[in-house]
Amino acid sequence: MAYCRACGAEHPADVSSCPALGTSTRDGPCGASIGRYEIDRLLGGGGMGTVYRARRQPGGEAVAIKLLKPELPDRDDALERFVREANAASAMRSPHLVQTWECSIAPDGTAYLVMELLEGRGLQAALEAERVLSPARAVALTREVLEGLRVAHAHGVVHRDMKPGNVFLRRMEGGGEQAVVLDFGTSKLLFEQRSSPLTPAGTTLGTPYYMSPEQVFTPAQIDHRVDLYGTAVMLYQMLSGALPFEGTTIPEVLMKACSGAPVPLRSRVPSLPEALVEVVMKAMARSADDRYQSAEDFIDALAALHLEGLPASDPRTVRPRSEAESEEPATVRIERP
Known part of the structure; x- marks a missing residue:
């Protein structure tokens, strides 16, 4: 079995494409860090971004982190939407709205949104x-x-x-x-x-x-x-x-x-x-x-x-x-x- 950097799971060693995302098992954020967060595994995704389980360092608090898809067309528009989602969500407080804590851009240009992890x-x-x-x-x-x-x-x-x-x-x-x-x-x-x-x-x-x-x-x-x-x-x-x-x-x-x-x-x-x-x-x-x-x-x-x-x-x-x-x-x- 081999560790998949795309989704964080283990796949047979001869599998080169992640079954969950269709991307190379050698490429992806799992096992790496973005800002203060260590990416653990894939949780899901939507039209603009992919959501992973991560841990804030130091302390190891579990969070959900949403990464803006780099391959999106009209990325400038998508980035502005991404930031707007963060601004809109962070201003609202309700147990029935997912709580958003941080929005930032990593040195490599990856935009990410940090949210509470829901079980x-x-x-x-x-x-x-x-x-x-x-x-x-x-x-x-x-x-x-x-x-x-x-x-x-x-x-x-x-x-x-x-x-x-x-x-x-x-x-x-x-x-x-x-x-x-x-x-x-x-x-x-x-x-x-x-x-x-x-x-x-x-x-x-x-x-x-x-x-x-x-x-x-x-x-x-x-x-x-x-x-x-x-x-x-x-x-x-x-x-x-x-x-x-x-x-x-x-x-x-x-x-x-x-x-x-x-x-x-x-x-x-x-x-x-x-x-x-x-x-x-x-x-x-x-x-x-x-x-x-x-x-x-x-x-x-x-x-x-x-x-x-x-x-x-x-x-x-x-x-x-x-x-x-x-x-x-x-x-x-x-x-x-």
């Missing part, structure tokens, strides 16, 4: 393993996500890419879980200077299955309500094991989300209380004016429900997901002339 698993992994959650659990997690968003919105920050891949279920001491919102790399600062936007006019950022109609049609005019829409789609998915708009291509999904009606949640899960169905469908309204107008309003609507004791839907009665739905959709950039 547990992602919501995406939980859905892949369990398919559907009980109504009480799904609503509890959604309320925690909204509590995090409430703090972000109070700081003028819109996440713009709410999806299961950006929610982590922190494992709590003594059992239990706590939802934590991750990755503000695509966030929009409502109070930023309009003269120097990072997202060019006519460009949309988001993940198709969770994008609100206004993110497609008027991305320059979006506000915090796009996050409430994406959170509602996640709740729909947690309750039913499926997504509200079906399609085999990104344009088809976006067209249905913008001009069609979602598959009724009631038809997916007939046993759900009508009050819960109404809350979810209102939060997913096509027009932002018809949704809940704040995270607080959405939280209050969920808090008024009484769901204890209701079991999760039987996965055998839920419509099988399409191949496209079964994969974690990537964040996309849609540009219009």
Whole structure:
């Protein structure tokens, strides 16, 4: 077996390409130091960066460190987004938002972000393993996500890419879980200077299955309500094991989300209380004016429900997901002339 510098794992000696990253096993940060941090192993990655477990020296405190991908096109724009994520995240304090402590650039030009290390698993992994959650659990997690968003919105920050891949279920001491919102790399600062936007006019950022109609049609005019829409789609998915708009291509999904009606949640899960169905469908309204107008309003609507004791839907009665739905959709950039 040989140590892989790309991911920090051990692979057979004859393996030259890291199975996790597809890069050479001889190249990578694992086993090296960046600033005060010794890189240990790969945790995961996203569109802009790769996240590793690391230890702060001296002391050995475990942290998560996100490295900006050096091969990104438009690296200057990506670097500015990276710094903006750090600035946005470090200003916000909530147990439901991942805490960011440091953003710096190493002597070799590597940009890195230091965050708290979360123990547990992602919501995406939980859905892949369990398919559907009980109504009480799904609503509890959604309320925690909204509590995090409430703090972000109070700081003028819109996440713009709410999806299961950006929610982590922190494992709590003594059992239990706590939802934590991750990755503000695509966030929009409502109070930023309009003269120097990072997202060019006519460009949309988001993940198709969770994008609100206004993110497609008027991305320059979006506000915090796009996050409430994406959170509602996640709740729909947690309750039913499926997504509200079906399609085999990104344009088809976006067209249905913008001009069609979602598959009724009631038809997916007939046993759900009508009050819960109404809350979810209102939060997913096509027009932002018809949704809940704040995270607080959405939280209050969920808090008024009484769901204890209701079991999760039987996965055998839920419509099988399409191949496209079964994969974690990537964040996309849609540009219009």
